Amino acid sequence: MLDADFFRRWMTVTAASVNREAERLTALDSPIGDADHGSNLQRGFTAVTATLEKEAPGTPGGILTLAGRQLISTVGGASGPLYGTLLRRTGKALGDAAEVSAEQLAEALRAGVEAVMTLGGAAPGDKTMIDALVPAVDALGDSFAAARTAAEEGAVATTPLQARKGRASYLGERSIGHQDPGATSAALLVAGLAEAAGE
Amino acid sequence: MSDERLVGIVLVSHSAEVAASVAALAKGLAGGGPAVPVAPAGGTEGGGLGTSAELIAAAAASVDRGAGVAVLTDLGSAVLTVKALLAEGDELPEQTRLVDAPFVEGAVAAVVTAATGADLAAVESAAAEAYTYRKV
Numbered sequence: 001m002l003d004a005d006f007f008r009r010w011m012t013v014t015a016a017s018v019n020r021e022a023e024r025l026t027a028l029d030s031p032i033g034d035a036d037h038g039s040n041l042q043r044g045f046t047a048v049t050a051t052l053e054k055e056a057p058g059t060p061g062g063i064l065t066l067a068g069r070q071l072i073s074t075v076g077g078a079s080g081p082l083y084g085t086l087l088r089r090t091g092k093a094l095g096d097a098a099e100v101s102a103e104q105l106a107e108a109l110r111a112g113v114e115a116v117m118t119l120g121g122a123a124p125g126d127k128t129m130i131d132a133l134v135p136a137v138d139a140l141g142d143s144f145a146a147a148r149t150a151a152e153e154g155a156v157a158t159t160p161l162q163a164r165k166g167r168a169s170y171l172g173e174r175s176i177g178h179q180d181p182g183a184t185s186a187a188l189l190v191a192g193l194a195e196a197a198g199e
Numbered sequence: 200m201s202d203e204r205l206v207g208i209v210l211v212s213h214s215a216e217v218a219a220s221v222a223a224l225a226k227g228l229a230g231g232g233p234a235v236p237v238a239p240a241g242g243t244e245g246g247g248l249g250t251s252a253e254l255i256a257a258a259a260a261s262v263d264r265g266a267g268v269a270v271l272t273d274l275g276s277a278v279l280t281v282k283a284l285l286a287e288g289d290e291l292p293e294q295t296r297l298v299d300a301p302f303v304e305g306a307v308a309a310v311v312t313a314a315t316g317a318d319l320a321a322v323e324s325a326a327a328e329a330y331t332y333r334k335v
Contacts, residue, residue: 040249072283076249078276081283088287119282166275 001099006196007063008052014192015045021188028181032168036077037181044075044083060100064091078166079182082116082129083189089115106140113137120165127161127168127175129182136190144194151190155183206313206322207236207262207292210306211255211272211281213248215241225306231314236262237306250280252290259291267294267319269309271326273302294319300326 018025018041026038048067057063068088071080090112094100100108113133122128132154139150156179163175166182210225212218218241226232238258243249259268268291272278281297284290296319298305305326312325 036249069287072280072287073252076243076247076251076276078279080250080252081276081279085283085286115286119279119286 001101002060002105002197003099004056004058004060004063007060008056009196010192011045011048011052011063011067013195014189015049017188017192017195018042018045018185021185025181025185028179028184032163032171032175032178033181034077034167037079037185040075040077040079041083041185044071044080047071047074059094059096059098060105061091061094061096064088064094067091078120079129079185082120082182085119086112086116086133088112102140102144106137109140110137122165125161126165127158127163127180127183128165129180129186131155131158131161131180132183132186132190136186143199144197145199148187148191148194148199151187155179155187158183204266205235205264205316206266206309206319207238207259207264207268208306208309208313208322209255209258209262209268209270210237210239210241210302211250211258211270211277212239212241212302213250213274213277215239215246217241217273221303221306224303225310228307229311229314232310235310235313236264237310238262250276252280252284255281255284256290259295263292263295267296267322268292269296269298269313269319269322269326271298271300271302271305271309296323298323298326299330301329304329304332 022038022042029035029037047070064087068084072084090108093108093111122130124134132151135154136147136151139146158180163169168175210218210222218239222237222239238261240254240258244251308329309322309326312322
């Protein structure tokens with residue numbers, strides 16, 4: 001079973017990997033976006049860890065809901081409401097249970113991903129974070145490590161796609177050949193899950 | 200018509216200057232516009248380009264007179280942030296709507312309509328109608 005400590009660890013290790021990879025995320029965002037994805041997410045996850053240090057809710061759902069709220073209010077770009085909605089909806093789906101099973105997390109995360117798809121109007125193949133998240137959720141039934149691999153493969157697979165959402169979509173065919181920064185950061189979030197689980 | 204019941208309008212742009220200028224333009228072009236509560240929510244809290252959920256929530260609270268709040272936005276993250284705030288349920292005044300309208304033309308139409316004491320639905324449809332104005 002996964003308790004509040006596990007979810008705090010998930011957020012903390014994700015914040016650390018976002019810090020580590022911020023420059024790479026921004027570099028990916030330079031040719032097809034506005035070159036702020038790394039710094040925006042870094043600001044958001046720094047706020048998440050600072051808030052969780054001050055007031056740490058005692059339930060998995062409470063932690064994700066609070067983290068999502070922080071991302072919506074601090075990121076400043078489109079990734080804020082998108083990641084914020086992902087974590088909040090996942091948190092709300094987990095309810096106020098003190099511990100949840102991996103299966104419950106997989107189900108809640110699927111609800112979160114669906115909420116992100118509704119908010120942004122994106123589907124798989126649009127060259128967005130969805131291209132990493134959907135395969136990850138599908139693989140979560142096997143193991144956290146399988147979800148990490150699926151998310152990383154999903155992110156790499158965005159390279160030949162043409163963007164149909166967000167600022168990159170203005171570039172049309174010129175968006176082809178670049179790995180999507182949002183799918184790349186989504187893979188970091190899923191990798192954080194595997195790391196928190198010790199996989 | 201009472202000032203207390205006018206629909207409030209929030210203008211969300213990635214740029215503080217754009218939001219403030221469009222607010223001034225809309226009020227200036229609308230005869231009774233000065234009475235309409237209009238608040239810009241532009242840029243990030245640090246003064247950069249982007250969208251701030253805090254600035255949007257504060258702007259919406261400041262223009263709420265109990266008759267509803269119409270929110271107009273410019274690009275991508277402005278739209279997503281307002282939608283996410285609406286989904287939160289308790290971040291924006293009751294009867295707040297994201298209006299699907301062109302930013303400048305919609306703002307003028309919204310302020311002109313709100314100045315007549317029209318309700319939120321009328322303000323929303325006036326702003327949305329601005330899409331039908333073709334320039335060529």
